[in-house]
Amino acid sequence: MRILIVEDEYPSAEFTQQLCREILQTQLDSIAMVHDLTEALEHVEKHPVDLCLLDLNLHGESGYRLLQTAAAQSFHTVIISAYPDQAPEAFQYGVLDFIVKPFGKPRLREALARFGDRTETREVNAKFLSVRSHDGYRLVEISNIMYMKAAGPYVELHFMDGKKELLLKTMSRLEQILPAHFIRTHRSYFVNLNEIESFCHSGSGKYELSLKDHTVLPLSRSKYRSLYDLFHE
Amino acid sequence: MNASHSRIDLYRCLIYLAIAWATLGSDASLAGSADTTATNIHSLSWEHSSPVRLWYHRIGDDPTWANPQQDLSDWEYLADRRGGSQSPGIQWYRAAIRLEGTQDEFDILAISIGGLASAFELYWDGNLIGTGGSVASSVEDEISGPIRSVLRIKREWTNPGSHTIAIRLSNFHTSIEHPLGSVALGYHYKFFYEHSYKSSHRVFVGGASLIAGLFCIAMFFAGSRHRSYLLFALYCLFSLFFDLFTILNLYSEISVQHIRWIVPLFRYGQIVSLLSLVAFVIFTYDIGHKALVAAFAGLFSLISVWLSVDIPSQSALSSELLPVLAGVLLLYAIYKKTTGSFAAFVGLAIWRIGKYPDLFPVGIDYHPLVYITSDIVFLFCIVLSISRRIHAENMQLQAMKLRSSRLEVDLLKKNIQPHFILNTLQSITSWIKKKPDNAYLLIEALAEEFRMINRIADKNLIPLHQEIKLCRTHLEIMGFRMGSTYELITDGLHEDDQVPPMIFHTLIENTLTHSFKTQESGTIRLSGERSDQQTVYRLSNNGSRLAEISRKSDDVVQEGMGLKYIRARLEESFAGKWALDYTLDNEQWEVTIVIEQQLPGAP
Numbered sequence: 001m002r003i004l005i006v007e008d009e010y011p012s013a014e015f016t017q018q019l020c021r022e023i024l025q026t027q028l029d030s031i032a033m034v035h036d037l038t039e040a041l042e043h044v045e046k047h048p049v050d051l052c053l054l055d056l057n058l059h060g061e062s063g064y065r066l067l068q069t070a071a072a073q074s075f076h077t078v079i080i081s082a083y084p085d086q087a088p089e090a091f092q093y094g095v096l097d098f099i100v101k102p103f104g105k106p107r108l109r110e111a112l113a114r115f116g117d118r119t120e121t122r123e124v125n126a127k128f129l130s131v132r133s134h135d136g137y138r139l140v141e142i143s144n145i146m147y148m149k150a151a152g153p154y155v156e157l158h159f160m161d162g163k164k165e166l167l168l169k170t171m172s173r174l175e176q177i178l179p180a181h182f183i184r185t186h187r188s189y190f191v192n193l194n195e196i197e198s199f200c201h202s203g204s205g206k207y208e209l210s211l212k213d214h215t216v217l218p219l220s221r222s223k224y225r226s227l228y229d230l231f232h233e
Numbered sequence: 234m235n236a237s238h239s240r241i242d243l244y245r246c247l248i249y250l251a252i253a254w255a256t257l258g259s260d261a262s263l264a265g266s267a268d269t270t271a272t273n274i275h276s277l278s279w280e281h282s283s284p285v286r287l288w289y290h291r292i293g294d295d296p297t298w299a300n301p302q303q304d305l306s307d308w309e310y311l312a313d314r315r316g317g318s319q320s321p322g323i324q325w326y327r328a329a330i331r332l333e334g335t336q337d338e339f340d341i342l343a344i345s346i347g348g349l350a351s352a353f354e355l356y357w358d359g360n361l362i363g364t365g366g367s368v369a370s371s372v373e374d375e376i377s378g379p380i381r382s383v384l385r386i387k388r389e390w391t392n393p394g395s396h397t398i399a400i401r402l403s404n405f406h407t408s409i410e411h412p413l414g415s416v417a418l419g420y421h422y423k424f425f426y427e428h429s430y431k432s433s434h435r436v437f438v439g440g441a442s443l444i445a446g447l448f449c450i451a452m453f454f455a456g457s458r459h460r461s462y463l464l465f466a467l468y469c470l471f472s473l474f475f476d477l478f479t480i481l482n483l484y485s486e487i488s489v490q491h492i493r494w495i496v497p498l499f500r501y502g503q504i505v506s507l508l509s510l511v512a513f514v515i516f517t518y519d520i521g522h523k524a525l526v527a528a529f530a531g532l533f534s535l536i537s538v539w540l541s542v543d544i545p546s547q548s549a550l551s552s553e554l555l556p557v558l559a560g561v562l563l564l565y566a567i568y569k570k571t572t573g574s575f576a577a578f579v580g581l582a583i584w585r586i587g588k589y590p591d592l593f594p595v596g597i598d599y600h601p602l603v604y605i606t607s608d609i610v611f612l613f614c615i616v617l618s619i620s621r622r623i624h625a626e627n628m629q630l631q632a633m634k635l636r637s638s639r640l641e642v643d644l645l646k647k648n649i650q651p652h653f654i655l656n657t658l659q660s661i662t663s664w665i666k667k668k669p670d671n672a673y674l675l676i677e678a679l680a681e682e683f684r685m686i687n688r689i690a691d692k693n694l695i696p697l698h699q700e701i702k703l704c705r706t707h708l709e710i711m712g713f714r715m716g717s718t719y720e721l722i723t724d725g726l727h728e729d730d731q732v733p734p735m736i737f738h739t740l741i742e743n744t745l746t747h748s749f750k751t752q753e754s755g756t757i758r759l760s761g762e763r764s765d766q767q768t769v770y771r772l773s774n775n776g777s778r779l780a781e782i783s784r785k786s787d788d789v790v791q792e793g794m795g796l797k798y799i800r801a802r803l804e805e806s807f808a809g810k811w812a813l814d815y816t817l818d819n820e821q822w823e824v825t826i827v828i829e830q831q832l833p834g835a836p
Contacts, residue, residue: 008715008751009656009659009660009714009715009716009751010715010716010717010751010752011660011663011664011667011713011714011715011716012656012659012660012663012714013751014663014667014716015659015662015663015666015667018666018667035750035751035752036750036751057652059746059747059778060743060746060747082651082652082655082656082659083651083652100655101655101656101658101659102655102658102659102661102662103659103662104662
């Protein structure tokens with residue numbers, strides 16, 4: 001695992017780094033500390049990162065802006081903050097966990113465990129996704145999305161009004177933060193359950209799924225079964 | 234109407250005296266009913282006494298002039314008592330009366346005389362029915378009588394038909410010349426009824442004045458110590474005095490010769506009481522230009538005195554000059570939106586209009602009611618106005634206290650904020666792992682800062698050295714937290730200067746948040762410069778981060794809660810006499826606080 005710690009208080013950053021080393025031991029591929037968001041962004045340009053441990057209050061900068069910037073990155077984010085009241089908003093942005101200061105080893109271990117765990121049902125799901133736009137970051141509402149399609153390192157977001165956006169996240173990372181009504185219907189697709197019109201076997205072992213706007217998407221056989229169960233319960 | 238009106242004015246100076254009598258019935262239905270026969274017609278009714286208005290006048294003295302059969306061709310006819318001033322010396326008045334109706338069985342008629350000359354004898358159909366003092370041909374021999382008397386007429390002399398009143402008088406003791414005063418005819422009981430009616434309204438208004446005056450005195454002693462309220466109390470006590478004197482006069486016979494001092498007493502007393510009212514308005518409603526207004530008030534008083542002494546016909550003007558001035562001042566106060574001025578103005582206007590009951594479509598019997606009502610409304614309005622001002626003051630005081638306690642809460646909240654504590658606890662956790670000694674030091678510093686904040690929390694001003702110590706403790710804590718060291722260098726400060734608590738502390742807090750990079754050690758410089766008029770404090774730092782950021786974006790300088798706190802604190806202690814500014818100079822942020830006033834403890 002490749003971890004980036006973003007924390008402006010040096011002793012705390014060092015402490016977090018030390019704990020990560022102790023918890024992950026050999027699982028840890030690399031760990032780095034930076035002290036503000038600009039440095040963090042510079043870092044991710046050059047080095048791949050899986051998980052970012054982010055302090056939401058860096059040098060008086062607004063937590064909201066940090067959150068929006070972090071949420072748009074490809075890595076997972078775990079917030080470390082002294083402001084517990086920021087937690088609900090942070091989860092809406094799709095962060096993996098929210099650690100309240102002061103914390104110790106057990107709490108950090110729990111958060112790091114979430115990173116690998118894909119089956120866990122989360123209580124709070126993301127409501128927004130942060131996408132890059134020409135002048136920074138923009139929030140889009142997940143409930144307006146019809147389906148998502150993998151496209152290399154990106155995910156294409158298809159909205160009900162026909163618009164498209166690119167999101168810098170992998171399918172597996174996205175799966176961990178999406179709300180329950182988005183289901184993975186294929187290796188490369190997430191579909192909004194509410195938008196499904198019909199699905200059928202189209203012959204020669206292939207399955208198809210039609211959306212309300214008549215878009216036809218491929219459906220994997222295993223997912224056909226679970227969809228069938230879901231709709232005929 | 235006009236004539237009787239001017240007569241009322243003429244006796245203005247006596248209005249609190251027996252002349253209250255004289256106004257009685259002055260507009261009664263008899264006016265002008267007997268212009269050719271020169272006979273006063275009186276109908277014998279329970280309802281009214283009626284004034285005797287049509288007189289013949291003759292200077293000289295002859296006992297036969299009392300005789301009803303006297304030939305009046307040599308006498309001067311005075312319709313409605315116009316003219317005929319009473320010069321000193323013996324003279325006679327005569328009037329013919331016709332009694333109509335049926336005389337009541339159980340009461341007898343009487344003649345009331347008020348505002349007459351100093352001594353008189355009164356004859357009814359040639360019979361002497363009463364005297365006031367002793368009529369004589371020289372000032373030495375004359376004995377002055379009461380200002381007012383009621384003389385009863387024997388029942389058998391007052392059958393319906395024609396009768397004659399003759400008055401023999403000498404007029405040596407009255408200091409002022411005036412026409413024949415009020416003579417009225419009516420049932421004897423009626424005069425006493427009216428008598429108590431008048432005194433009751435005086436008692437009523439006097440009581441109201443007393444309460445209003447005591448209220449003002451109480452308001453003065455109750456704490457706010459507004460001397461202007463005493464001025465209104467003075468006015469009220471003057472009114473009370475006039476009322477009491479009038480009542481006294483109604484129940485005891487005061488000799489005419491005292492008019493000599495009663496008249497000036499009332500004349501100047503009135504002006505002084507009105508002056509105290511004007512002064513009350515000036516000082517209560519924050520009228521500026523006090524010297525100018527006072528000069529006007531003085532001038533108006535002099536004019537009032539002059540008018541009432543030399544031009545009695547202008548006595549309405551003389552008594553209204555000062556109230557009008559007060560009214561104008563109140564209008565000005567209303568224009569300036571002074572609290573309570575509107576109520577006071579309304580009260581004043583109603584009060585003055587109430588002095589002219591002729592303006593109202595009510596019968597003469599209701600005139601005292603108009604006086605009472607307008608007086609009470611006036612007193613109520615002024616008391617209301619004063620109460621509103623006291624209420625407004627209390628609100629202001631409360632708001633000030635509230636602001637102060639809110640700042641205290643802010644101060645406590647600022648440093649006992651959860652995120653400050655929680656971040657510091659996280660630091661302690663970190664240090665425990667890495668270097669436990671530092672964790673102890675950090676805990677000590679944190680405890681020290683909390684102790685100091687707790688000590689100063691309820692103060693508006695603290696000595697500068699205390700503030701500096703607090704700043705240094707905070708820097709120590711933040712040094713541990715950020716993994717660096719910060720130093721505070723002071724220069725040119727007077728350590729005994731009094732400053733609002735935690736203003737520099739707050740600035741330094743902001744500095745640490747924004748100015749230094751992580752692990753960047755820094756120096757913060759606080760310098761002071763004192764001149765005769767002001768003290769200038771400058772706070773700067775050598776941090777690299779803020780300068781860097783300020784080159785990139787401009788949203789860093791938004792005013793946070795910290796600066797709002799500092800401004801509120803400075804305003805609380807140095808209202809209007811401070812300035813706060815911040816500049817980016819040579820890539821260094823500098824905050825300047827100027828306090829104009831010399832600080833306590835300055836040489």
